[in-house]
Amino acid sequence: MDRDDRLLAAEYALGVLPHAERQRFSARLEQEPDLRAEVDVWEGHFEPLTNEIEATPPPPAMYGLIEQRLFGASSTPATPKGLWSSIGFWRGLAFASLVAIAVMASLLFATLRPTDAPEGTYVANLSGETNLVQLVALYEASSGQLRLNRTKGEAAAERDFELWLIEGDNAPISLGVLPREAHASLQVPAALRAKMPGGVLAISDEPAGGSPTGQATGPVLAVGAISQI
Template identity: 30%
Template sequence: MADDIDMLAGEYVLGTLDEAERRAFERRLLTDPAAVAAVATWQERLSPLLLAVPEEAPSSRLWTRIGAGAGPANDNGRLRRWQVATVAAALVALVSTGVALRPHAGPPAPAPQVAQQAPSPLFQSVAALSEQGGAPALLVTYDRERKEMRVMPVNVAPRPGHSLELWVIAGKAAPKSIGLMREDGATELDRMALDLQQEMTIAVSVEPKGGSPTGLPTGPVIYSGRMVSLPTS
């Protein structure tokens, strides 16, 4: 399969994948570090050629357009590129012990440490979102009966002038926005119908204030993690 990734990544960098292949591969890049690495290697192999193309000065008007288009703030802080965001599913072990199905009715979802002592856990699926396998930055819990998702920041650096947008990636589907993160405290999302039969990845990207203008992540994806369903005994 390594060769397969390599040829796909090579064609991706060349730009010769067809539309459907390219989209599928881009979705894979959100969660597959090996594919990301293969793309980086191909870029490295071929880029000397790109830089050997003869220069050509653009018209002086162009800067006027570009300078005027630069918004008031960009992505401050030393974000890693979205390509290096990786899955940190192992971290869910943190909260995966002693968890049973919660009763149908109950108090609002508690913070994750409550789940560990957990007389009645309020979620059945969980994801720990981190940056490149680092310590978890966010903990996501999902209660499929109430269709509620709760996103708790554990260690999230503020991004002044930006919004952090949450995305769900179901199987091989395109990332779907599920909303913006609150700037303080936990974000609660209701009416979230997730099909947990599918592999589900939650990701966070840095977007302009108010969220992505395109419906797909436009800024770097800084955290991602895979949803894991907990034993229901």
């Protein structure tokens, strides 16, 4: 089995394939026993991990500080500098919620042969204080593709979820409105790809079509650090 099929099988088991690609892969599984067996192997690896590791959301007080300083009050422009001057502390608090997906993804690629393992692959696990929205993102630096698996939460009628990238002390940059499908993908613009490693992804609730101001106008629903696998 070639590298591409092994990687697809792993991503299928992890649940990060876009909906259309997942459907095509599912059709192949019915005709290719070897591919089905490869998926079974990955699912066997992941199943015990999901039973043993429980995600822990950040403390409520810290999440409120993130929302206030990252996107500002409703009538005040965002002033993220104070928050990101202590980004190491925040990442420490967010570590518990990242552990499960990071371990699973690390196992995924560690099992591949060294020559098969893709370089520049990153993962982020986004969650919030109330856990109303949860999303796993897998980013491939070589292609700029950001694969999304929203495991919980849907935008309300006449509203959209918008995805933001925060790099260091810089103001949030929109990566676009999240597709309505739970499994989807976005293409990160070439000018932003160098900012992805080590950055933070955030999801806000916005009017239909996305923020009209270029900054988040609704509440922050989920955040997560981007970590290399």
